[in-house]
Amino acid sequence: MAALDSAPDALLAQRAADGDEVAFAVIMRRHGPYLKAFATRLLRSNSDADDVVQEAFIQAWRRLPDLQDPAALRAWLTTMVSRKTTDRIRSRKQSDPLEDIEIPDLAGDPEDHALGSDKMRALARVLDTLPRDQRQIWLLREVAGHSYTEIAERLDMPVPTIRGRLARARAHVLDGMSEWR
């Protein structure tokens, strides 16, 4: 239905809460790519990111009837994805303690070429060189907008650690982006 494709988030969320699967498919098409990009940057894995986004959407379908502010749909979905993602990060750490050691992640980004500007490519590279924890904290704060307390709970770290690592991540990004500012 063409009209639904351009319908506002709030309306789609209400319809989906009422059981309209077509509206929910529009929501997935509209927000899926962003959530996937977010999860991919957090997890550095395409297939894990797919899984997480999928799980998050299934949970979103169940919880939509409780969504208080349907206009804030993207923020709400982002929170779902970051919960699912951090669950995965925690279970990775438990199953493989080596994951806890901060090793630089995958070098280069497969989607680099698709990014619009040199500035965005530079930022993508800078984020890629952040230690894992710092990158995750950065994304949870700057993209998902979570509080220090939420991030601390999700990543199982004390609040002062979050605060310190976020500041270090910011120093690193400011440094790496100095010629663009």
Add this chain to the structure above:
Amino acid sequence: MAVTMNENITDGLPEDDIGGSGYTLDDLSAYLDAGRTPYDPVIEHNAECRSVLASLEQVGRWSRELLAGEAETAPVEAAGAGWMDGVLGAIAREVRSGRDIAYPGPDLRTTLSITEGAVRSLIRATGDEVPGVLVGRSRIDGPLDAPGEPVTVTVTISVRFGYALQDASDAVRTSIAETLARHTPLAIAAIDVVVDDIRDSGDEELGPLASRVADAGGDAR
């Protein structure tokens, strides 16, 4: 390397003391995340601190732009298809059927009923037929287990900019009343239509008002 180009930020990273304020980057970062409250005059009156705060906000904004850019350039198929089908398959098993609404009938051994979810679906399909209208939520208030007991239906709608709200909601009320009378056992006491959104005419489509204005402009010339 660009590292040495911007002395106030990059050289040795401003870990210790920014602009003689006595605050570290760690402090400024936390101050920013606290929404710059409570207001700290030492920070806010220090040019270097303000510049660091502005830079922090800027790179934060860029990182959101980065993801939005990645989302835009990601082919919809690559992001969708596989996992979307998976999700749709999973949610199809979790249909929101709601309460059962029984049809009154003489035969006590068999009952025919329609679910609340199916009624909502009828309401959406009917309301969407009205030009410029999209149905949002619908609610049925009243006892559904007692056939013939009057119920009230509340429907929220979004109307496209340029359509008359009164006409649109009247048309929605009338056609939903007809549909429910024909296809459900509900005894409708009232249908309340709430317009809770007026949406833009959209990028590609012009609303009737816009096209009328365009026509009028054409006639005048």
